[in-house]
Amino acid sequence: MKEQDLFPLLEGYNNISIFTHVRPDGDAIGSSLAWAKALIMLGKNVEIYCPDVIPERYSFLPGYERFQDQFLPHKKEKLLAFVLDCSDLARLEYMESQMSQVEKIVNIDHHITNECFGDHNLVKTSAAATAEIIFQLIQENNLELDQEISLSLYAAISSDTGSFRYKNTTPQTMRIAALLLENGVNPYLVSEKLFDELSLNKLLLLREALYTLKVDEKHQVAWMSMKESTVRKYNASPAELEGFVNYAKNIKNMDIGVFFYHGNDGETKVGLRSKNSDVARMASYFGGGGHPLAAGCTVKGRAGQVEKKVLKIIREAL
């Protein structure tokens, strides 16, 4: 499907539902809100669905409150669905089974693993974010790109590129960002909301994690650990531990960072990050997987034993 083919398709539908994936990130949320607003300005009835609750940190995005986590399809009229930022329909979790009530599915995504599950597929793996594709859709079809849409798209792109820091950032990403800033987006506000804001719990847990920091200079491995009971002590969520593994990985002269989360159930979730080594291969030894530089696995056993075993495999694999 090409961007220009979209407009004729839209003409046949008054009711449109937008779906995005479980554990939604900035791109999932921002792309959905931007595309919803563009369609609403065309006079469409638009609903937005996500199988998870949208994290409160995204509440600065206009339309945030429109997300619904229960899919209640329009019954009277035929329904067009856009599925955004999903490599496959399983990313919609329980909503997947309800997609049969939809007449046509348009799949818009940038993941290289996309299964082209839609009736129409607009998959561009060169795009840093799904929001880049939405931007092009809006431009190619001469839809209005107002300040609200610009803010949602900018937040989505900034989120998926780590504020233009990751490898997926291209000249095109920068040119789109320039146009969105010209529409009145404040880059400082976006980055403050997306990247700077810390919960007090997160800082207190970071302090606990740093107290466990250990470094193996010879093998360039650094690791930290945390027990589930510690997280409970602060009445916090394990989601607050996101990113801690990077503190270990980012230490100068270290190659690999490991984070052990010892659950009360006798299972340890192991997060692995690397600057240069294939940690997915190491994770696969324990039945886990991921990307070469970011992987994970779950290992049963006593906390100390698990740490020893995982570190042994890492040292041997290097």
Add this chain to the structure above:
Amino acid sequence: MKEQDLFPLLEGYNNISIFTHVRPDGDAIGSSLAWAKALIMLGKNVEIYCPDVIPERYSFLPGYERFQDQFLPHKKEKLLAFVLDCSDLARLEYMESQMSQVEKIVNIDHHITNECFGDHNLVKTSAAATAEIIFQLIQENNLELDQEISLSLYAAISSDTGSFRYKNTTPQTMRIAALLLENGVNPYLVSEKLFDELSLNKLLLLREALYTLKVDEKHQVAWMSMKESTVRKYNASPAELEGFVNYAKNIKNMDIGVFFYHGNDGETKVGLRSKNSDVARMASYFGGGGHPLAAGCTVKGRAGQVEKKVLKIIREAL
């Protein structure tokens, strides 16, 4: 002075010295290296001076080793000097007095406080970084923009905008970044070097600092402290404490973050950051100053007393 007027000026000089400021940041270093390379490709003899040693984290920038911290002017021929990223000549510290040996000074800067001290002044306060002005100089004069120059300029811009996060980021900043990426710059490499890399000492000091974290929810103030003796215990430099104050400021629902560094000499250096309040005004009460959202002061007295006094002033000023 306009960009196009530069070329005729350059024709009169074979020997060119580039100067940048004490405690050089990424913009100072990247702009100087980029401009030096552009002039070398024009066949000039170029020296680069900075009154401080260049931090090792910038060693990935091509030409890094060319920086000299002793100004030894060419004696035989007349000398043209470019002073980059300096609001006044005092930023050159002990090198300032030696500027009398220079025939002409070209002042290139983006700071609003620039004193236009040069024989020629190219001061653009709308530029996010001095590197943006260097980019325009290179473009307007049709000089070659090779991959090395592009890398230095990109690092400079990324550094001064916090990877396109600060308020100074403009559409023009993004458009320049797009062109630099097209020249083969790897944004991931730059951000890894500039933003991600942590020293082990920094993490260990962060752990110590987090142990002192206190929060006043009513007044939305959070603070941390550290003694000089703690820094010495780790054989670390106080420079490692840079940015710690932001952890306090970035806590959700907090407005002001404070960091107290208690020196062995009975003086406390106080760093103040805010999301919304004018902390420069608070710092000025103690003879300090800065920007509204980022300020500092030095206060004499016993550690506990100083903390009490400063927090009292903050609470009263709110």
